[in-house]
Amino acid sequence: MNATIDRSLVSALPLFSRMSDAELDDILSMAVSRRYAVGTSVFEQGQAADQFFVLLYGRLRVTQVTPEGQQIIIRMVNPGDLFGIAKALQRNDYPGTSMAVAESVALAWPMTCWDEILERHPSLTINAMQTMGGRLQEAHTRLRELSTEEVERRVAHTVLRLANQSGKKEAGGVRIDFPVSKQDIAEMTGTTLHTVSRILTAWESAGLVEGGRRKLLLKDPHRLLLLGDGHVPGLL
Amino acid sequence: MNATIDRSLVSALPLFSRMSDAELDDILSMAVSRRYAVGTSVFEQGQAADQFFVLLYGRLRVTQVTPEGQQIIIRMVNPGDLFGIAKALQRNDYPGTSMAVAESVALAWPMTCWDEILERHPSLTINAMQTMGGRLQEAHTRLRELSTEEVERRVAHTVLRLANQSGKKEAGGVRIDFPVSKQDIAEMTGTTLHTVSRILTAWESAGLVEGGRRKLLLKDPHRLLLLGDGHVPGLL
DNA sequence: CGGATTGTTGAGGATACTCAAGTTAGGTGG
DNA sequence: CCACCTAACTTGAGTATCCTCAACAATCCG
Numbered sequence: 280m281n282a283t284i285d286r287s288l289v290s291a292l293p294l295f296s297r298m299s300d301a302e303l304d305d306i307l308s309m310a311v312s313r314r315y316a317v318g319t320s321v322f323e324q325g326q327a328a329d330q331f332f333v334l335l336y337g338r339l340r341v342t343q344v345t346p347e348g349q350q351i352i353i354r355m356v357n358p359g360d361l362f363g364i365a366k367a368l369q370r371n372d373y374p375g376t377s378m379a380v381a382e383s384v385a386l387a388w389p390m391t392c393w394d395e396i397l398e399r400h401p402s403l404t405i406n407a408m409q410t411m412g413g414r415l416q417e418a419h420t421r422l423r424e425l426s427t428e429e430v431e432r433r434v435a436h437t438v439l440r441l442a443n444q445s446g447k448k449e450a451g452g453v454r455i456d457f458p459v460s461k462q463d464i465a466e467m468t469g470t471t472l473h474t475v476s477r478i479l480t481a482w483e484s485a486g487l488v489e490g491g492r493r494k495l496l497l498k499d500p501h502r503l504l505l506l507g508d509g510h511v512p513g514l515l
Numbered sequence: 516m517n518a519t520i521d522r523s524l525v526s527a528l529p530l531f532s533r534m535s536d537a538e539l540d541d542i543l544s545m546a547v548s549r550r551y552a553v554g555t556s557v558f559e560q561g562q563a564a565d566q567f568f569v570l571l572y573g574r575l576r577v578t579q580v581t582p583e584g585q586q587i588i589i590r591m592v593n594p595g596d597l598f599g600i601a602k603a604l605q606r607n608d609y610p611g612t613s614m615a616v617a618e619s620v621a622l623a624w625p626m627t628c629w630d631e632i633l634e635r636h637p638s639l640t641i642n643a644m645q646t647m648g649g650r651l652q653e654a655h656t657r658l659r660e661l662s663t664e665e666v667e668r669r670v671a672h673t674v675l676r677l678a679n680q681s682g683k684k685e686a687g688g689v690r691i692d693f694p695v696s697k698q699d700i701a702e703m704t705g706t707t708l709h710t711v712s713r714i715l716t717a718w719e720s721a722g723l724v725e726g727g728r729r730k731l732l733l734k735d736p737h738r739l740l741l742l743g744d745g746h747v748p749g750l751l
Numbered sequence: 752c753g754g755a756t757t758g759t760t761g762a763g764g765a766t767a768c769t770c771a772a773g774t775t776a777g778g779t780g781g
Numbered sequence: 782c783c784a785c786c787t788a789a790c791t792t793g794a795g796t797a798t799c800c801t802c803a804a805c806a807a808t809c810c811g
Contacts, residue, residue: 343659345663346745349663351662353658367645367647367648369648397637397640404641405633409605412603415604415651415654416610418651418658422587422657423579423587426705462789469661469662470767470768473769476791480791492790697758706800708757709800710800713759713799716758729757
């Protein structure tokens with residue numbers, strides 16, 4: 280809700296790379312910044328897509344609910360990520376719900392600006408396309424995992440992906456630096472929280488991870504990688 | 516390998532919509548057309564990505580092989596589709612293999628033209644982005660299906676998707692108009708050819724489909740849709 | 752006609768789900 | 782600050798789905 284947003288907030292983001300100050304100002308002049316408390320949603324599935332966003336701080340979880348009421352996590356949104364770009368998906372509504380799992384701040388643009396911005400700023404268009412390319416690749420990776428791997432390996436890969444995207448080095452390992460529940464992990468891997476609980480318990484006994492209520496610390500990422508790649512037998 | 520490619524071949528494609536004749540000619544002047552016999556590959560997984568393509572006629576299957584040797588089908592390429600755009604995925608190699616399942620013709624551009632073309636033709640950039648958006652949505656749909664649905668429903672959805680993309684109305688139903696094996700369907704749904712065989716046999720007894728060696732005719736798409744959406748019990 | 756590819760079907764078993772009961776941790780209000 | 786309440790998690794038992802293994806049948810192609 281600021282009058283003007285400072286260039287320095289975004290100038291380092293890959294999305295805005297190779298843009299002049301003037302271009303940045305042009306784009307930022309159309310944006311407002313918004314704060315989202317933990318547990319609040321930025322937008323909800325099915326809602327008219329009237330804005331798109333860039334996350335500045337915090338962490339969001341994007342979910343979809345099936346007609347039967349099962350939920351799956353499409354992805355986590357990390358600082359610097361573009362999200363809510365329904366227009367690029369050729370949609371008028373948001374296909375999922377995005378909810379803050381940590382205190383978050385995002386820039387918001389009216390969706391009506393989308394075409395205009397792309398037209399006026401070709402380098403941003405290319406960056407946005409690369410963003411989508413990266414996401415497409417991640418989706419294919421997950422498809423491959425879901426199609427071919429057993430649960431334990433899928434959980435290993437999922438947990439390693441989380442660590443790569445939102446891990447923070449810490450004494451004794453890499454911590455996922457936002458609250459993750461077993462249910463969350465289940466919804467990312469296509470399994471149940473029961474199975475995730477059993478797997479993490481086994482891993483904990485083996486010294487691979489350290490769990491806790493919505494906490495996760497990877498104590499031995501290397502061994503997890505071996506497990507995920509099937510070079511080492513599972514622990515169940 | 517033609518000297519020049521005629522505008523009429525591509526002017527109707529969504530990818531090239533809203534482009535002037537001059538723009539089209541500029542783009543086409545950099546392309547060559549190529550023919551691919553059934554069973555030949557356009558490019559292979561891991562190979563240096565030196566070209567990107569648009570399919571004019573025919574049908575391609577894009578697969579990935581896991582380190583363990585299991586294969587999955589990432590998608591089918593239909594006429595008009597852009598494919599092999601490794602650059603947009605920020606890659607220097609092709610992440611999968613694309614192989615002709617029907618006699619095919621594609622236009623090919625040197626990958627070095629990619630940035631240049633995007634720069635010179637903003638409307639094509641936007642169209643390409645929409646292509647990627649559509650693909651991202653399809654990937655998310657498949658993720659949701661793999662995560663939450665049992666095999667029979669996944670097969671129903673997969674088969675209906677095939678019909679929508681490459682179905683041809685025919686006396687008695689909708690025919691998938693290229694050869695599809697049970698193995699193919701298995702690789703699209705994350706199951707085995709055995710399970711697919713059992714499911715299709717059951718469906719055939721119920722008058723839902725008509726199978727055959729690499730053939731598939733949907734006799735009752737509506738009932739298949741109900742089955743896929745869980746509004747009707749499965750037949751296994 | 753023969754070989755190869757594709758598909759069928761059965762039996763048995765493993766993975767992971769469901770159902771169920773309980774425990775622990777954390778937050779909240781008195 | 783403690784008691785309570787709820788959300789998150791644990792663990793066990795039973796079972797369903799679907800995979801694996803195996804043998805065979807049908808179809809296509811040269």
